[in-house]
Amino acid sequence: MKNYELYLFWEAIMKKKIAFLIVGMVLLVTAQAITSSFAEDSKPFVPHVVDASTGNIRVPEGYRLWPTLGTWAHAKKDTTLKTNGVAVHEYHVVYTQPETIAHYQKTGQFPDGAVLVKELLHAKTMAMSTGPVVGHATTTKGWFVLVRDTQGRYKDSGLWGEGWGWSFFSAEDSVHTTSKNFKAECIPCHMPAKPLAPANSVEEDKWIYALGYPVLQKK
Amino acid sequence: MKNYELYLFWEAIMKKKIAFLIVGMVLLVTAQAITSSFAEDSKPFVPHVVDASTGNIRVPEGYRLWPTLGTWAHAKKDTTLKTNGVAVHEYHVVYTQPETIAHYQKTGQFPDGAVLVKELLHAKTMAMSTGPVVGHATTTKGWFVLVRDTQGRYKDSGLWGEGWGWSFFSAEDSVHTTSKNFKAECIPCHMPAKPLAPANSVEEDKWIYALGYPVLQKK
Numbered sequence: 001m002k003n004y005e006l007y008l009f010w011e012a013i014m015k016k017k018i019a020f021l022i023v024g025m026v027l028l029v030t031a032q033a034i035t036s037s038f039a040e041d042s043k044p045f046v047p048h049v050v051d052a053s054t055g056n057i058r059v060p061e062g063y064r065l066w067p068t069l070g071t072w073a074h075a076k077k078d079t080t081l082k083t084n085g086v087a088v089h090e091y092h093v094v095y096t097q098p099e100t101i102a103h104y105q106k107t108g109q110f111p112d113g114a115v116l117v118k119e120l121l122h123a124k125t126m127a128m129s130t131g132p133v134v135g136h137a138t139t140t141k142g143w144f145v146l147v148r149d150t151q152g153r154y155k156d157s158g159l160w161g162e163g164w165g166w167s168f169f170s171a172e173d174s175v176h177t178t179s180k181n182f183k184a185e186c187i188p189c190h191m192p193a194k195p196l197a198p199a200n201s202v203e204e205d206k207w208i209y210a211l212g213y214p215v216l217q218k219k
Numbered sequence: 220m221k222n223y224e225l226y227l228f229w230e231a232i233m234k235k236k237i238a239f240l241i242v243g244m245v246l247l248v249t250a251q252a253i254t255s256s257f258a259e260d261s262k263p264f265v266p267h268v269v270d271a272s273t274g275n276i277r278v279p280e281g282y283r284l285w286p287t288l289g290t291w292a293h294a295k296k297d298t299t300l301k302t303n304g305v306a307v308h309e310y311h312v313v314y315t316q317p318e319t320i321a322h323y324q325k326t327g328q329f330p331d332g333a334v335l336v337k338e339l340l341h342a343k344t345m346a347m348s349t350g351p352v353v354g355h356a357t358t359t360k361g362w363f364v365l366v367r368d369t370q371g372r373y374k375d376s377g378l379w380g381e382g383w384g385w386s387f388f389s390a391e392d393s394v395h396t397t398s399k400n401f402k403a404e405c406i407p408c409h410m411p412a413k414p415l416a417p418a419n420s421v422e423e424d425k426w427i428y429a430l431g432y433p434v435l436q437k438k
Contacts (some may be wrong), residue, residue: 209270
């Protein structure tokens with residue numbers, strides 16, 4: 001609203017000619033307050049990521065605007081070394097909600113509903129002005145999505161357990177998980193995280209490789 | 220406001236007993252609108268990062284909660300290869316404001332006031348379940364901060380030119396820049412970015428290594 005319009009509005013109030021408008025505005029504000037009050041009461045568990053009835057997980061939209069916890073750079077060290085040379089071949093970038101970081105910094109724990117998205121990307125290596133072997137991300141290969149669950153929900157789902165919901169998605173489909181059983185498909189790669197975790201973590205949080213996430217570490 | 224209180228409020232309106240309260244609320248809303256209108260007019264240029272009088276730049280607080288554009292993983296390929304093996308030795312993580320990403324996705328350009336923070340981190344390499352050579356960030360080494368300037372401000376400062384403000388900070392001091400002259404200290408490392416930039420970029424945006432930032436690239 002421009003200042004001149006505000007002036008006219010103000011003048012009209014002074015002339016007491018817009019009583020109906022005033023009452024209308026107050027009614028509108030009241031109605032909005034009631035609506036948002038109801039909306040908060042019925043807020044579902046991580047609404048955009050979990051199907052409340054089945055526990056099926058999907059990759060959240062807009063996660064690339066969330067802060068990152070860290071990036072894992074993978075350089076293959078095998079027979080390709082001779083042909084490819086020293087290079088970064090894959091990136092795993094981990095995103096989470098800002099409120100999850102704030103909660104962890106305050107309490108040292110992941111809050112119920114925390115969503116961790118690990119985006120798998122192809123990486124390319126090139127010589128740059130900062131060094132001869134520098135990797136950067138290119139295209140997406142797929143996603144791992146983890147959802148913190150402190151309440152033991154979805155006991156019948158093969159995707160939930162050990163305090164988290166676990167899913168993998170290929171790049172072609174960010175809605176339907178490719179993984180079916182977290183015990184067989186997810187836990188084995190996370191077993192080595194346990195002894196690396198901060199000693200004072202709750203057991204469920206020890207599944208996360210927090211050592212790569214400076215933002216979660218005490219200064 | 221609880222629902223019961225809203226009900227009482229509503230009832231009072233119906234009884235036309237709170238005309239003064241209504242008028243008071245409208246006056247408050249009007250006053251706030253006028254205040255915020257003035258505030259927008261006098262909004263300083265990237266207030267928390269640039270000293271408006273000198274053009275001095277500082278590392279923004281809370282940048283780790285901003286989204287990242289990408290991470291550059293540096294693996295030294297030199298005489299240390301024989302002793303250190305294949306490894307990631309340094310990370311450059313680039314953060315920017317969410318509104319900068321939204322603007323770039325819409326227009327293909329960095330907006331006036333865009334802040335890019337390149338955080339330099341030490342990196343550690345270890346064998347993990349996902350591969351034998353995996354790097355992750357550890358502690359902060361320093362920061363480069365770039366501020367987009369479409370207006371040619373601070374012509375007398377050695378830190379501003381070519382459409383940007385440029386500064387480097389060592390890890391010990393995020394407020395006082397270590398660099399004094401962007402032409403000598405910053406431009407040389409960004410020269411190779413020009414031919415790698417999207418052809419339709421404005422000249423000033425070609426200083427940025429956008430090839431490493433999937434979120435800015437057209438699908």
